[in-house]
Amino acid sequence: MVTGLTYCSVIDGCQQAHAMRRAHEWTAALAQWCQAQPEMVAFSGICLVHRAEIQQMHGAWAEALDEARRAMARCEAAGNRQAVGAAWYQQAEVLRLRGAFDDAEDAYGQASRHGRDPQPGLALLRAAQGRVREAARAIDVALRTTAQGWRRARLLPAAVEILLQGNDIDAACNACNELEAIASGFGSEELMAAAACARGSIALASGQAHEALQSLQRAAQLWQQHDAPYLLARARALAAQARHALGDVDGSRLELDAARALFTQLGAMPDLARADVAPARSGRPHGLTVRELQVLRLVAAGKSNKVIAAELFLSERTIDRHVSNILAKLDVPSRAAATACAYEFDLMRRA
Structure with missing residues (x-):
């Protein structure tokens, strides 16, 4: 029992210091100890929660989901509600990144019911749904009620992302x-990478493409060293925008192709849809008719052409034509990319 508590304390300490490599090593050691102590159901469940978090970071999302579900079952059997909440949160994170928003929302709710704060994941889900004001309020409350530096460090990257979506550059800065x-205080490379990506995003939003590219290249280098493919892809997708703004068309294309390949491999469908939006796009798109805007909102709601035709009392062939026109005017290759545009340019609430 004492050995198990020691392992867990060290892993928690590594996570508080954002030393994920060390957490990975200690989690592997705890897993070996648990295999030799099958009666230690509680510890084996906690071990699986830690492993799920690490697998998510390393891009093994299917395995992370399986581990989180196994952890939930074992921790429920041991009566450890806190660990059950952590397992639900890990499931919610993977589901959100995959674009399974309804399932993710249910999982965040379960995490909360079991005592696990659903932030910053739930705020990021709201932002992905286009509910940016709600997301900004939620992350603001989370920050105002969180004092410890290591806990705030888990919230701040999400805060920057959400604030930039709301065009609040000063608050993001x-x-x-x-x-x-x-990051400087902890000396954590993971936090340094997150800070570099945040700084690059802000510079990009401020029209400072050179500065953005420098920060984003640093972030990408660190994420690659730490085998974090999703975060690497995010940094490279942003770097593509910076290169495009600088007129480096070939470099932009190569960055974007690399990001798309990683997003596809991971199954990160929302990010893949955003990557399909032309990196040069700025401001709001123009040229859509009122009818095309109606159709776009229904497409973004996940409805098929047949269902849209029935709702608008039009033929399916007419809807096909409208969808083709929408894709052409927005300069995007797919319905998913058109959906990303609809949220990005705040078209969901406009007629």
Whole structure:
């Protein structure tokens, strides 16, 4: 029992210090100990939660889901509600990244019911759904009620992302400054990578493409060293935008192709859809008719052409034509990319 508690304490310490490599090593050691102590159901469940988090970071999302579900079953059997909540949260994170938003929302709710704070994941889900104001309020409350630096470091990257979606560059910059200070204090390369990506995103939103590219290249280098393919892909997708703004068309294409390949491999469908939106796009798209906007909102709601035709009392052939026109005017290759445009340019609430 004492050995198991020691393992868990060390792993928690590594996670608080954002030392994921060390957490990985200690989690592997705990897993070996649990295999030799099959009666230690509680510890084996906690071990699976830690492993699920690490697998998610390393891009093994299917395995992470399986581990989180196994952890939930074992921790429920041991009566450990806190660990059950953590297992639900890990499931929710993978589901959100895959675009299974309804399932993710259910899982975040289960995490909350078992005592696990659903932030920042739930706020990021709201932002992905286009509910940016709700996301901003949620992450603001989370930050205002969180004092410890290591806990705030888990919230600040999400805060920067959400604030930039809401065009609040000053607030995003303040959050990034704090993240950089915490990263420097901990000496964590993972936090340094997150801070570099945040700084690059802010520079990009401010029209400072050279500065953005420098920060994003640093972030990509660190994420690659730490075998974090999703975060690497995010950094490269942003770097593609920076290169495009600088006129480096070939470099932009290569960055974007690399990001798309990783998103496809992971099954990160929302990010893949955003990557399909032309990196040069700025401002809001123009040229859609009122009818095309109606059709776009229904497409973004996940409805088929047949269902849209029935709702608008039009023929399916007419809807096919409208969808083709929408894709051409938005310069996107797919319905998923058109959906990303609809949320990005706040078209879901407009007629």
